[in-house]
Amino acid sequence: MNVISTEIPDVLIIEPRVFGDERGFFFESFNEKVFLDKADNSVRFVQDNHSRSCRNVLRGLHYQIQQPQGKLVRAVVGTIYDVAVDIRRSSPTFGMWVGYELSAENKRQLWVPAGFAHGFLVLSDVAEVLYKTTDYYAPQYERCIVWNDPDLAIAWPTDEPPILSTKDQAGSLLTAAEVFA
Template sequence: MKVIKSELPEVLVIEPKVFGDERGFFYESFNAQAFAEATGVNTPFVQDNHSRSQKGVLRGLHYQIENAQGKLVRVTAGSVLDIAVDIRRSSPNFGKWFGLELSAENAKQLWIPPGFAHGFLVLSDYAEFLYKTTDYYTPSAERCIRWNDPELAIDWGLTEEPRLSAKDQVGKPLADADLFE
């Protein structure tokens, strides 16, 4: 696997070795030992999640203030614009974001450590999104920052309003959100 530091150095782009021919492809999507050696991140993953969303669905920006989750994310069908936002007040990159297209075709993955908010926008007709987390989902700890907060100025590349859940429609601005020190 190839590991590339993003503009937010703790957020890592993972490019697995994909072996393909006229029959199809094979790649190892996760190996704990190889991941730890390549990234320097040696953490257990305790939960796998799988979502399917239609084109124009925007999920995020989500995080847990307690039981903070690191996430290793990838797309197995379709494509998304994936976004990570540094929400650690003490970070020199506080309030900055990084975006990357993840798709079944490019097989890229993104490591988003605890202390970052995360969201994605579905670009294809639909997308299946998988993520491994380093802590369990805790509803009482879940928080949401507004996807269109002008302070963050995330370029989602939208040409029309996204489809949002009720929870995402009432996300807080960064200035009012519970954040990490």
């Protein structure tokens, strides 16, 4: 596995070594030892999630203000644009975001630590996304920052308005959002 740093040091891209031939391919999608050598060595995954969405669906920007979740995200069908926003007020990268294309083809994963808002936009006809989390889903603590916050100015790769849930349409601006210390 190749672990690549991003513009926000705590967010990592993980690229597996893929072994392929005429029969198909094999790769190690997770190796705890390699992951913990590069990420916070106290990380423990407790839940796996699987979502399926159609083209132009945007999910996010989500986080849990209590029981914060670190997420290891990958697309197993299709392609997404995956975004992490640092919402740790004491961080030197507070309010910064990074975005990367994750696809079934490139097999990349994005490590989004606790303390970040997370979202993705589906670029293919359909995408299935798997992600491991470091804490359990707690809807009472879930918060959402609006996808098009002008202060964040996320460069979502779409020319048309995305398809949003009612919850995501009602997201807060970062300036009004409950964030981490």
